[in-house]
Amino acid sequence: CSSERKGQISPHEFPRAVVAGEIPANKQIRAACRRHLHDLKRSDLYFDDDEWDAYAELVSQLEITGGHELTGNRIEILPWQAWVVGSVLCWRLSETGGRRFKSSFLEMSRGAGKTTLMATMLLHVASYNAGADCVVLANTVQQARQAYEAATDFARGAFGDHKNPDEADDALWECTEREMRCRESRGRIRTYAAKNSSLDGLKCLAYLIDESSEQT
8 A cells, every 4th residue: 555655544554453353343343344455455446545645645734623632733543543534435446446435324422533534534525526515414504514614624724724814825725604615626515404405406526414313
């Protein structure tokens, strides 16, 4: 994996450690890790190292915000997070180059960094894919804005604030209350209340559904 050669965290580190018995895991996780390592050898699939490297490079520039005790420190992706994100973003079909997985479900305990992790993925998808439209969905716009605001804080802190006269010309993102847009890719991130009346006709590259158990 090219990310390993560059010294970045590898999305394969966690499954290798689980299969080797170095990290305790339940039966389902062990099976998923074995599948991951097996699939690296398949000819009909490939792991997109270029996309992983792009994601890892973006994350390496982000700082923790929001008054957290670690505010100001660079984000460090944990091995299990790298495995999860890499699995969602980087598995491709060899024949078409299309994504292997079109949807995924991530269940984590409260306060474990779910919203922060998802915000990094939104930033990557919108900046890596030209013209990508990404939407954060929740029962209310206020709830959906948690991930959105985390993404805007990351973008302003790492890539400049377009509303700051000293940074405006070089800022990579234009961030407003309702929408953020990447100046290079023209990708954007928006928020919606997940109600049928507001979602009719919505067609985006990526959807983040926060608190899915509460969706109506």
